[in-house]
Amino acid sequence: MGNFFSYIVQGTAITVAVTLVALPFGLILGLLMALVHTYGGKILNRGAAAYSLLLRGVPPIVLLFILYFILSGRFINLSPFWAGSFSLGIVSSAYQMEILRGALLSVGGGQMTAARAIGMSRVQSIRYIVLPQALRLAIPPWSNEVSIVLKDSSLVYALGVPEILRRAQQLSATTQDPFLAYGTAALIYFVLVFATNRALDYLSERTKLPTHP
Amino acid sequence: MTNPILETRNLTKIYGQNIIFKNINLKVNEGETIVIIGPSGTGKSTLLRCINLLTPHDGGQVFLDGTEITAKGHDEDKVRQQIGMVFQNFLLFNHLTALDNVMIGLTKVKKLPREQAKTKAMEELNRVGLVDRADHYPGQLSGGQLQRVAIARALAMDPRVMLFDEPTSALDPELIGEVLGVMEKLAHDRMTMLVVTHEMGFAREVADRIVFMEKGSIVEEGSPDDLFYHPQHDRTREFLWKITELYGKKEKDRTSGT
Numbered sequence: 001m002g003n004f005f006s007y008i009v010q011g012t013a014i015t016v017a018v019t020l021v022a023l024p025f026g027l028i029l030g031l032l033m034a035l036v037h038t039y040g041g042k043i044l045n046r047g048a049a050a051y052s053l054l055l056r057g058v059p060p061i062v063l064l065f066i067l068y069f070i071l072s073g074r075f076i077n078l079s080p081f082w083a084g085s086f087s088l089g090i091v092s093s094a095y096q097m098e099i100l101r102g103a104l105l106s107v108g109g110g111q112m113t114a115a116r117a118i119g120m121s122r123v124q125s126i127r128y129i130v131l132p133q134a135l136r137l138a139i140p141p142w143s144n145e146v147s148i149v150l151k152d153s154s155l156v157y158a159l160g161v162p163e164i165l166r167r168a169q170q171l172s173a174t175t176q177d178p179f180l181a182y183g184t185a186a187l188i189y190f191v192l193v194f195a196t197n198r199a200l201d202y203l204s205e206r207t208k209l210p211t212h213p
Numbered sequence: 214m215t216n217p218i219l220e221t222r223n224l225t226k227i228y229g230q231n232i233i234f235k236n237i238n239l240k241v242n243e244g245e246t247i248v249i250i251g252p253s254g255t256g257k258s259t260l261l262r263c264i265n266l267l268t269p270h271d272g273g274q275v276f277l278d279g280t281e282i283t284a285k286g287h288d289e290d291k292v293r294q295q296i297g298m299v300f301q302n303f304l305l306f307n308h309l310t311a312l313d314n315v316m317i318g319l320t321k322v323k324k325l326p327r328e329q330a331k332t333k334a335m336e337e338l339n340r341v342g343l344v345d346r347a348d349h350y351p352g353q354l355s356g357g358q359l360q361r362v363a364i365a366r367a368l369a370m371d372p373r374v375m376l377f378d379e380p381t382s383a384l385d386p387e388l389i390g391e392v393l394g395v396m397e398k399l400a401h402d403r404m405t406m407l408v409v410t411h412e413m414g415f416a417r418e419v420a421d422r423i424v425f426m427e428k429g430s431i432v433e434e435g436s437p438d439d440l441f442y443h444p445q446h447d448r449t450r451e452f453l454w455k456i457t458e459l460y461g462k463k464e465k466d467r468t469s470g471t
Contacts, residue, residue, distance in 0.1 A: 113267060114304035114363075118318035118370055119294030128321055133308045209308060211352035 004171060005184075011167035012188050018085045018153040018163060023146060025089030030096030037097070038104045039126065048097070055094035061155050063091050068159050084156035092149050099145060103138040104130060136207050143200035147193045154189070164188055216279060218243045218405050219264070219296075219374050225272035226259055233259045234429035236273065241374065244403035248416040251426035252452065257409040258301075260426075261376045264407070265296040278373065294322060297367030301379040303359040305351040311338065311362045312347040315369045323370070337365040341395050357388030361395055368399075375399070377408040413457055417441060425449045 037048035055063065067087035071078050078086070107130050115125035157166040164185050172181035217240040226233040234256035241247055249257050262268040264275055266282065266289045275283045282292045305314050315337050319330035338344050341361035351359055360380055367375060377396065381389040393415050400406060400419045410416065416423050417437045424434040425446075433440065433449045444450040 110300070110302065110304045111306065114300065114306065116267060116290075117265065117293055117298040117300075118366065119290050119322045120318070121290050124321055128317060129306050129308075133306075136308065209352055210350050 004175070007171065008164060008167050008181075008184055008188070011162060011164040012192075014081070014161065015150075015153050015163040015188075016192070018081070018088065018156055018161065019146075019150050021082070021085035022088035022092055022153065023149050025086060026092030026096050026149070029090065029093035031100055033093065033097040034100035034104060035126065037101055039122070052094045052097055055091060056098075060088075060091045060152055061158065064088065064155055064159065067091075080156075080160050084159045084161045088149065088153060088156060091152075092145065095145050095148070096142065099138050099141045100134065102141070103134040106137055107133045136204075136209070139200060139204040139207070143197055143204070146196055146200065150193050150196065151189060217241055217276075218278060219407070220276040221260075221264065221273060222276070223273035224260070224263060224270055224275060226256065226263055226268070227271045232429050234426070237431060239424065239431070241405060241407055243405055245421045246400040246404075246406045246408065246419055247422050247424060248420040249407065249409045249424045249426055250411065250413075250416060250452070250456075251432075255426045256429045257426055258378050261298070261378050261407065261409060265293050265298055265376060267293075267298070290322075294318075294370050295373045297370060297372035297375040299360070299363050299367055299375065299377045299380050301382050303351075303356070303363045303383070305359055305363055305366070307351050310348050310350055311343060311354065311358075311365075314351070314362055315366045318366065318370050334365075334369055337369045338362070340368065340398075341365045342391075355388060356384045357391040360384065360392045364392075364395055364399075374405045374407060377406065377410065379409055379411070381410065381412060411456060413453070425452065427452070 033048045033051060036044045037052075040048065064084070064087045067090055068080075068083050070076070071083035071086055072080065111129050111133065112125050115129040116122070120128070153163060154165040157163055157169070160166075168181045168185035172178040175181065219239075219241040221237050221239045224237040224239075225235045227235075237260060239247075249260070251257055259268060263270040266275075270283060273283075274281050277292065277295060281287070305311075306317065309317060312331070312334055315334035316327075316330045319325045319333055320327060323330075325333070335344060335347065338347055341364055343358060343361055343365065346354060346358060346362075349358075351362075354362065364375075364380075380396070381392050384392065389412070393412060396406070396408070396415070397419050408415075408420075420437050422434055423437055423440045425432045425440065425448075427448060433444065433446050435445075440449060441453060444453065
């Protein structure tokens with residue numbers, strides 16, 4: 001029985017690792033695309049829009065298979081863990097892009113105008129004025145995306161990465177007790193998602209701008 | 214006499230088929246306060262935005278200190294450091310305290326060391342009477358205080374000219390006075406100012422010259438006395454009559470000569 005739990009806990013470490021690779025990778029890519037979409041010229045804008053439309057219009061698992069075969073193919077040959085994590089990050093980048101784009105838009109053009117009016121360049125205005133406000137606004141919707149990526153990390157099981165779900169499946173087969181195996185997996189996912197959301201709620205509260213005196 | 218610090222020659226702005234303003238020739242001398250008045254939609258605000266290059270113009274030129282700033286390849290960011298702008302809706306940076314709002318241009322644009330920037334920023338906050346609000350965020354300030362911080366933010370860059378785009382239009386009536394007070398003080402300190410406003414009291418008391426604009430052109434310009442008491446155009450008379458009637462009995466009494 002001790003073996004059972006240590007086996008699945010090792011899977012938890014892998015699930016967390018996949019998420020920790022996919023999320024920041026998706027964030028950087030998503031932020032880049034959101035900036036390009038909001039401030040880029042016509043062509044860049046269209047490119048970013050197409051990127052988002054395409055990635056969000058296909059089930060993540062299908063994209064995962066396609067990206068996986070590119071990333072661990074003949075030209076690039078990554079291990080299942082890295083290929084799976086990056087693929088998940090790319091899928092997530094489209095959703096994170098939309099979150100950040102919304103946040104950038106709700107900061108509004110006035111802030112940019114005011115920044116330009118004191119002599120800041122476009123890049124400075126984005127970096128010092130628009131982004132700090134947009135990122136604050138993005139925390140609550142981003143928290144939702146974090147739970148989705150955490151849960152969707154279970155999809156890389158299909159690529160052979162030994163994370164929680166894959167180990168739960170193996171345990172279910174060897175112990176003949178599917179309820180215990182999958183129940184444990186479910187509980188671990190729930191605790192992870194719950195804890196992360198709580199942490200992000202706290203961050204959102206901490207970074208909130210004061211209103212009344 | 215002296216060369217104008219700011220000059221527009223045949224400045225023109227067109228949106229599609231719409232002529233916003235056409236062939237605007239304006240000269241602002243050092244230390245002068247010029248008030249632009251006129252009905253809404255006359256292109257007054259767009260004129261200010263074209264002068265500091267926030268909105269691209271479609272014809273004509275703008276000169277600052279004798280240099281054409283509308284010339285191709287001229288560094289726009291440098292120009293805007295020299296022309297301060299105050300907006301109708303304040304546009305303070307919401308994530309920064311009053312002090313940081315005033316400081317950020319000094320540290321990021323002028324690259325001053327933090328301590329030096331802070332000293333300068335506190336001086337400017339002192340000038341608008343808000344030292345005690347330095348660590349307040351915009352969400353914690355009243356409209357009048359927001360606009361005064363915005364003025365301090367623009368002043369901190371040591372601009373050659375200050376542009377004011379209806380700085381009191383979005384304020385509660387009882388908060389207008391504090392902002393106009395700051396502007397009046399600036400005018401007395403011989404800051405060069407170009408002000409778009411409907412505050413006729415301010416125009417008459419503080420302006421060296423008033424420019425009356427309508428439908429994208431300058432109808433008439435002159436000293437406050439000329440415009441208020443001896444307008445050359447019927448349209449100027451009509452506009453001033455209407456607006457003084459609207460904006461307070463005191464004004465009306467004075468224009469009617471009591």
